[in-house]
Every structure is written in structure tokens, then in C-alpha cells.
Amino acid sequence: MESVLHEEIGEQPAVVAGLLAAEAASIRAIGEQLAQHSIQYVLIAARGSSDNAARYAQYLFGMINGLTVALATPSLFGAYGHPPRLQGALVIGISQSGQSPDIVHVLEEARRQGAPTIALTNDPHSPLAAAAEHCIALHAGTERSIAATKTYTTQLAALALLSLSISPAFAATTSMDAVPAAMRLALESEEQARDAAQRLAQSDRCVVLGRGFNYATACEIALKIKELTYVVAEPYSSADFEHGPIAMIERGFPVVMVVVGETMRAEMLALADRLRARGAALVVLGDDEQFRHSDDGWIAVPATLPEWLTPCVAVLPGQLLAYHLAQLRGLNPDRPRALNKVTLTN
């Protein structure tokens, strides 16, 4: 019997194509309505995988729309009872289930204050959807696996559509139609992901490094590894990593690096050299074969998209890596222990 998780990983190209078809017009309409507001920054409330989608949004809205993105601290709105003033903010809540009370609470307060609000959720009848002025449905179908995969990539694609919709100049020259095909290509790296998993299988810890747009990818891959394999996988921006945590790296320490996109490549490769010099066991998810090093594990990421869209694609081989690592460690990837699909933090 095929694993549900593996099946859902494979569904992603079709599911994202479905989202693009179903929501493009409605997201364009949201963009037109937002043009009536003077938006000075974006505030996003999210947890878990959705919070990694919010990290992508920091680079996306920054680069495409010139907007700073703040990640909300929901306890200010709830437990501490001191919600900040939200004048000038566009407030977005991201939640697969739309059930998390603390995320719903942020959106309710934002709407009460008159800020424009958007819910990104897989359930358009959820409390989050009801709380927000606008709702973007993810159209991912039921996600049966506990670990989020297709709801994460549809969140990224929906955020990219939203970003384009509030930047009409950019939208006119840009299409996201190439994304599903690139995702299909990314799934072809499965054998490399399985081989790379062998390099990680003997250790109960690793770090996952990325930078810029693909820092979000590193965070999401680390989360999948933790959820599915119970390996302590810590994500870092490679810039922060050199500020102290690099001290942990000793001979044989497994390091997964996401080296995708032009902007950070030189810096990431210089870091890879320093890590090899310390004896780290590297696995590189990369989009440029010429930087492939024979001693490293290598998982190819297609190089067919502009950098700002690569996070929709680069995470797929990372999901496969986590899946195969779970298999190698004798764990059932469909039933991670102690996880619930919906977390009800107040």
C-alpha cells in the first residue's frame, strides 16, 4: 500500500495548477480592492508550516511590492491582551485548517481595527475564513497525511499570486504557469533524495541551511525531517549560522544545504567549502550541476523558474528526503507520533 504522504507529495504539481486556475481571478479582485488602502507594511499570523510560508512572504512582498513583512506574535493579542495598533497594516492569517484560535484572534482584532484582512486556508468555511474580510482557498483537497506538503506549496503559490495582484506592473509581464511543470521535474529527483537520505540515516541530528528566498525552504525541510524522523534538524539562515552555531560542526556532522537561485550562490558555496574543511557530511539541494562536488550528496532542483518562484519547487525534493529518511529509520511516515493535524493554541 502506498504511503498517503508519498501520494500527497506527488499530487502537488496538479494541486498547484488547480489553485492557479481556481483563484487567479478572485485574487486579482482582492488586489484591486486593496489598492484603495494605503498599505505601509504586512503583518502575517501563522504557525508551523504556515509560518514557513510567511517567511517566504517576507522576501516576496519585500522584493515584488517593496513592503516590509512582520510576523505576528499572537500572544500579544491573546494572553497578554495588548494588541498593537494596526493602522497601515495589511493583515494575513495563514492556516491549513483555519482552526487555530490564536491566529483567528489576530484576524478578528485586525478587522475590528479596520485593517484589511485576508485568510489563506484550505477550509473556506473555517473560523479563520469567517474572521477575515477576504478568503483565499487553497483547493488542496483533504490533506490526509499529518505532515503538511500540498497545503504548504499551495500557500506559497497563493502568496505569489497575491503579491502579483497588488503589483500590477509586475503581473503584466509575469506568469506563474511554469510552476507546475517545474514541480513535476523536481519530483524526478526522488532517487537522488533516497540516496542522500542514506547519508543522514545514522545521525540523530543535522542542520539545514538556506538563505534569502530559500531560507523558508530550509525551515520547511527541517520541520519535515523533525516531524517524520524525530531527528533534531535545525534550520538556519546561512548568515546567522556563521554567527555562532557553526561551532557545532565537527567531522561527520550532517548538513543539508539549499543552494537554489543566483543571488546567494557564491556565498553559499564559500560556506560549503568551509563546512567541508571541518569534515561536515554535506547534502546539497542545488540547481547548478557545475557546483556539484563529488564528496557531497546531491539532489537536483530544476533551474527553470525565476528565483522568487523557486521555493514552490525546491521544497519537493526536501519532502522526499524526509520521507525516505523516515523509511530508512523504520518509521511510518503517515503516523508521526504525538502530532495532531489541528493545534488549538489559545
Place this chain on the structure above:
Amino acid sequence: MESVLHEEIGEQPAVVAGLLAAEAASIRAIGEQLAQHSIQYVLIAARGSSDNAARYAQYLFGMINGLTVALATPSLFGAYGHPPRLQGALVIGISQSGQSPDIVHVLEEARRQGAPTIALTNDPHSPLAAAAEHCIALHAGTERSIAATKTYTTQLAALALLSLSISPAFAATTSMDAVPAAMRLALESEEQARDAAQRLAQSDRCVVLGRGFNYATACEIALKIKELTYVVAEPYSSADFEHGPIAMIERGFPVVMVVVGETMRAEMLALADRLRARGAALVVLGDDEQFRHSDDGWIAVPATLPEWLTPCVAVLPGQLLAYHLAQLRGLNPDRPRALNKVTLTN
């Protein structure tokens, strides 16, 4: 010969008292000048320990000033060449050395755009200080140890003064004079910290949990443990932790919990029960003896301050924990491998 790190940990009460005396008037004057601006949110650029101070600022400016705090993504300003528009932002750069080019770059761009800018640095002659309109000097003296301690706590105290200075109503009824005495009291927990270190010494991984104001404390303690002991110590907001990573916890897995302040106590203690049920080896840094559990490690944190000031104090026993863990693991806490005091990320 006494360790330089240990000496600097012990200096903190006096150094923070010195900062409060030296900078209070000048920070009040900055607050008066900022009143001329219409500040809608705060943007902070920082890395490493300074980034943990920025996490404290998220709760501080949120609760005291009703302002959302965004943490900057410096690569948008540098590598990607797409700095966001900063209208409505108060922009703060935090750096011990004031040398990090990417943090300096954020402040230069903010000033070019006309946003009010503040540098928090231990070197008032640094490039960061030169780039900002206002400078708050940390007065920590030379920090000889590679791992930051007194520059971190002076950053927290300076941020608290700044927050009060832009909220005059609050300032009139609040004094920070009690902070140094509480810090002295916190240092008296050293023997408990040494005992607790024994519980962590056999494992090469652990997690550190906090929530709300003391999420920053959890992040900073985890960073000290990684820098000084090469143990993979991952920090979490306890809310995020239950969203997936709790799956890692198995019998004997070491968990450090910061349970300080009233607001999150009930929630943290319910989590502690769930972790004990999974067999985790707990070390609690706590301010309420009645919740002390005989099977846990316990490090007392003084309960003499309002919750929003506790991060200045709660981190001290955590620094001592990391120091003693390094000693137990036979490492020299003054010479962590591979660390540089100044990181020159572009």
C-alpha cells in the same frame, strides 16, 4: 585563573546599572524627538544574540507602545537590491561591534529614505553608530569573551529604556532601578545551574522552550549552549513546539524550559506535564517554587520584577548553565572553536 566568560557573566548587574545611569537622560531625549514622527511600526536589523534582543523588543514595543515590530531581512537591502519602502517605520540596528556590513546597510538605506534611525551598539565610534541618526551606547566595556553576555543584557535594558521613553505615561510610574538587584539575586542560582548541567552533559542535543517575553530568553540560552558546548540546542516558542517538533521527544530527551512570569505559567506547566509523560529529562528555569517538581532539574529565577522586565534577569542562570555544561564536557568556554567576535556578512 578564572574564566573570562564567567567573570563577564558576573559583571552584568554592575554593567546594567552603569548603562541605566549613563544613558537614561539621552534616551529620554531621543524619545522626545521621536514624538515628532508618526511611527506606525518598528523595523529591527540584527543577527545572533542581538537578534534575540530584537525578539524581546517584539513583545516590549507591542505591549508598552502598541507597535508591531518586524525583524529585517537584510539581504533584501543588500544581495537582492530591493529595499522595502520605510515610510512609517522607526528603524533600529542592534550590533555589539557595530561592524556588520549588512546591518549598517539597512540603517543607511533607512536614513536615506528619511526614516528615524537608532543604533544600539557597544562601540559609539562604529560604522553602525555613524550610519544612524541616534546612537545608544551600551557601556558594557570591552567584551573579551567570544560569547556575548553583558552586551546582550545591556541591549535588553537599553531597549526597555527606549520603549519607556516613547511611552511617557507608562514611564512616569515605572522605574528600572530594581533590575540590577534582581540580576545579582539571579547569579545566586549558580549551584543549581551547575547541578542542572549534569543532567544535560550526556546528550549531544536538547531543546529550550519559552513563550511570550521569555521566548527571547529561550533563544539566547540555546545560542549560548550551542556556542559553548557544541550541543545541538534548538529553541522554540512552546506554542510552535506543539505544532510538530514535540514528535522528537522520547525518553531521556533533555528539555530546558523557561517558566518565568505569570501570563504563560499555566500553559507552560501543562506542557511540562505532557513532556514528563513522554519521559523527557526536564530542567526548569522558574520563578515559582510551588511548581517545582522533584524529578526535574530546577534553577530559581527571582520573582521581583514585572514580567516585561524578566528577560533581563532570566537569561543569567541560563548563561551559567551553558558555562558549566562546557566545563563538564571538558571545553574551554573562553575559546569556542570557529567563532569570530565580529561577523562580516555582506
